[in-house]
Amino acid sequence: MLALHTIEPLMGCRSASPFTLKAEALLCMAGLPYERKYGMYRSAPRGKLPVLDDSGTLIPDSDLIKSHLESHHGAQFDDHLDERQKAIGLAAQRMIEDHLYFINVYQRWNLHPDVLRETFFAPIPKLLRGFIFKKVAKGIRETVNKIGLGRHSEEQMTAYAAEDWAALATILGDKPFLLGDEPSSFDASLWGAVHGTIRCSLDTPSRMAALTHQNLIDFEKRFEARFFDQA
Ligand SMILES: N[C@@H](CCC(=O)N[C@@H](CS)C(=O)NCC(=O)O)C(=O)O
Numbered sequence: 001m002l003a004l005h006t007i008e009p010l011m012g013c014r015s016a017s018p019f020t021l022k023a024e025a026l027l028c029m030a031g032l033p034y035e036r037k038y039g040m041y042r043s044a045p046r047g048k049l050p051v052l053d054d055s056g057t058l059i060p061d062s063d064l065i066k067s068h069l070e071s072h073h074g075a076q077f078d079d080h081l082d083e084r085q086k087a088i089g090l091a092a093q094r095m096i097e098d099h100l101y102f103i104n105v106y107q108r109w110n111l112h113p114d115v116l117r118e119t120f121f122a123p124i125p126k127l128l129r130g131f132i133f134k135k136v137a138k139g140i141r142e143t144v145n146k147i148g149l150g151r152h153s154e155e156q157m158t159a160y161a162a163e164d165w166a167a168l169a170t171i172l173g174d175k176p177f178l179l180g181d182e183p184s185s186f187d188a189s190l191w192g193a194v195h196g197t198i199r200c201s202l203d204t205p206s207r208m209a210a211l212t213h214q215n216l217i218d219f220e221k222r223f224e225a226r227f228f229d230q231a
Pocket of ligand 1: 050060
């Protein structure tokens with residue numbers, strides 16, 4: 001029995017987190033039935049989501065979930081890729097998850113605090129909501145600042161995001177998936193980022209940059225149609 005502890009949908013996208021989107025995409029790619037669960041925040045083993053519950057064993061982190069699905073459930077996400085393709089995929093994934101992600105989060109929270117507080121935080125009682133929201137927002141600002149990105153100007157951050165999207169669009173080119181005709185785990189990461197950015201109606205400069213790449217928009221739809229429409 002598989003249950004994915006994930007984060008709620010947000011304004012048009014299936015989850016507010018690209019990492020939980022990636023984990024869900026991997027489950028769908030593996031063709032495994034699963035249940036979605038919400039609300040595991042503080043009790044997550046590493047304080048972060050996604051977490052996969054496999055009959056009572058908790059697996060935190062989207063990459064560890066990928067390895068678990070391969071080692072325990074027969075998934076073969078990347079076996080068709082050669083070493084060079086795997087290296088390109090990993091470089092793209094790291095750019096998505098360790099660079100672009102932080103700009104996306106920062107811009108979303110910086111530009112739309114009121115909307116986020118009243119949508120995403122709506123389940124929290126009103127008296128507590130503002131307090132918890134401020135604490136989370138402060139944590140995000142501090143994290144992005146500590147890794148250095150938050151010390152750049154808004155314009156510079158937008159320029160970085162535009163470069164990342166352009167690089168991803170270039171790697172994808174006119175192929176159906178990031179590394180060729182068949183999807184791999186790296187597409188789950190790309191789909192999580194593209195879906196979470198363009199389908200969520202919270203507009204940011206990074207979202208606008210992503211939307212200038214028709215092949216990324218088409219990829220998001222193609223991936224969704226193949227793995228999610230029947231899910
Ligand atoms: N490396 C982790 C990153 C997961 C992650 O950063 N999740 C965010 C949601 S987007 C989270 O749970 N943040 C809560 C926090 O940092 O307190 C993965 O791939 O799963």
